[in-house]
Amino acid sequence: MTEKLDENFIKSLVVIALGIVRGRSDPYELVNGAMEYLISNKERYMDHPNIKALAVLKMKGLFIDGVRKNQKMTSMTDDEGNDLQIVDEKQSDISDQISLNNECNKVLTTIKTMGEKCQEILMLASEGMSMQEMLEITEVKSLGTVLSRLSNCRKELKGLLA
Amino acid sequence: MIDETKIMQYADGTLPIEEHAEVKKAIEADPKLKELYNGFQETGDLLFKLGNEIKSQPLPKNLQDKADILKTWKKPIVKESNSLNFFGLFNIQPAGMAAAFAIFFAGGIYVDNFIPTKNKKNTNQVIALTQKVDDLNKKLFIKELKSKKIEKNIKLRSMPNMEEDLSTRVTNLYRYFNADQFIKDINSKLDALEINDEFVSSLEDNDGKKVNFILVENFNANGNNCKKVAFNEPLKLSSNDQGTDVSLDICKINNNYEILSINLSK
Numbered sequence A: 001m002t003e004k005l006d007e008n009f010i011k012s013l014v015v016i017a018l019g020i021v022r023g024r025s026d027p028y029e030l031v032n033g034a035m036e037y038l039i040s041n042k043e044r045y046m047d048h049p050n051i052k053a054l055a056v057l058k059m060k061g062l063f064i065d066g067v068r069k070n071q072k073m074t075s076m077t078d079d080e081g082n083d084l085q086i087v088d089e090k091q092s093d094i095s096d097q098i099s100l101n102n103e104c105n106k107v108l109t110t111i112k113t114m115g116e117k118c119q120e121i122l123m124l125a126s127e128g129m130s131m132q133e134m135l136e137i138t139e140v141k142s143l144g145t146v147l148s149r150l151s152n153c154r155k156e157l158k159g160l161l162a
Numbered sequence B: 001m002i003d004e005t006k007i008m009q010y011a012d013g014t015l016p017i018e019e020h021a022e023v024k025k026a027i028e029a030d031p032k033l034k035e036l037y038n039g040f041q042e043t044g045d046l047l048f049k050l051g052n053e054i055k056s057q058p059l060p061k062n063l064q065d066k067a068d069i070l071k072t073w074k075k076p077i078v079k080e081s082n083s084l085n086f087f088g089l090f091n092i093q094p095a096g097m098a099a100a101f102a103i104f105f106a107g108g109i110y111v112d113n114f115i116p117t118k119n120k121k122n123t124n125q126v127i128a129l130t131q132k133v134d135d136l137n138k139k140l141f142i143k144e145l146k147s148k149k150i151e152k153n154i155k156l157r158s159m160p161n162m163e164e165d166l167s168t169r170v171t172n173l174y175r176y177f178n179a180d181q182f183i184k185d186i187n188s189k190l191d192a193l194e195i196n197d198e199f200v201s202s203l204e205d206n207d208g209k210k211v212n213f214i215l216v217e218n219f220n221a222n223g224n225n226c227k228k229v230a231f232n233e234p235l236k237l238s239s240n241d242q243g244t245d246v247s248l249d250i251c252k253i254n255n256n257y258e259i260l261s262i263n264l265s266k
Helices: A008-019 A027-040 A049-072 A103-111 A116-126 A133-139 A142-162 B004-012 B017-029 B031-055 B061-071 B094-105 B120-139 B140-145 B159-176 B179-186
Strands: B198-204 B209-220 B224-231 B245-253 B258-265
Touching: A008 A116, A008 B031, A008 B258, A027 A049, A027 B061, A049 A133, A103 A116, A103 A142, A103 B031, A103 B179, A116 A142, A116 B031, A133 A142, A133 B179, A133 B224, A142 B004, A142 B031, B004 B094, B017 B031, B061 B245, B179 B245, B179 B258, B209 B245
Parallel strands: none
Antiparallel strands: B198 B209, B209 B224, B224 B245, B245 B258
8 A cells, every 4th residue: 555544645635636626615525525435445454455546536536426426517528528617606715724824825726727638637636646647547648647747737837936 | 847736745854865955956946936836935934834733632522532542553663564574584673673773763774893993905895985984874864854954954755654654663673573583593604695595594494484585796895705685585674664675794703703784674
């Protein structure tokens, strides 16, 4: 098992959850849902070689389920198979639950204005994940795609922060 | 033309070391690349701080409760499947573990006090040995980690993991490697071996599988006859480890073989 399973493991999931929820639901709820799933399936998953990736994929699934449920959607893609941009009038803001310093708050706020792919990969990066781990979680085709996406998103972030 | 992703990896400290020179040269020669490099450094630092800041927040009680449950899942760190199993193979040596860390942070991995003295006749050998240690350090990114001033400019992704993975691998090797037993096993056999000869020691893994070694090279260090022997298959020394090639440099000093260095490489 690659992860030491303790509160730091859960805190790292919170960072990643922020990139998944994109400010549209409570990241703690998402982490809680994933943890409940893992704990209730302990025997099945305690030997999993990459339990963090498993938890993240579960969080992504829970998020999509939540959006579908709230919006009564049957699909997250349009007729051409493109990801739908999720618009939710009631946006939850993590900043009312945690207190970040000004610099970090500005970075997080800026990230939340970016596209969903950038939000996801930037939060994975801020969690300190390796490219390989990001590849597994983002489910993109290649390491090159992860690298170029992260590179482009960081350039965009730099521009937005300027 | 240098790929921007390589600039990013260089800024993060995750670019393979063999590509450093080319990228560094390109950055120094092109102000636009220099600007890009500075930008990646800046965003790298910001993201790292953001992650740490979020992780410094206390967990809600329901998640803290789950963290307590998770703690009960902890298992021995190297109990892995599909790897050469060292459990039960050697005696656990706490002093060895401590020494491993001390040695690791001193910048190399040695297991004995054998220090070649410099003299003109054997300067090349001494340099060669020094070079081996340097190469090892480069492979393990020790120098990279040091040069990055971790406490101040620690970079994103993989560097902390790499350091952690390295220290875990070194620790695990020393936990289950009894150098005295190993030397005792092979002392009488080494001289008779030819290059590429495989030999079996008394060491066994949990399944009773014998651990084989291969004589890779004979060399001379400071007038001493030395041999490089390698484990016959990569070892998985940590949960992140995809397989580490382990070889030992062993020199005959005062008619007894002693381990000069243990080399880990991916």
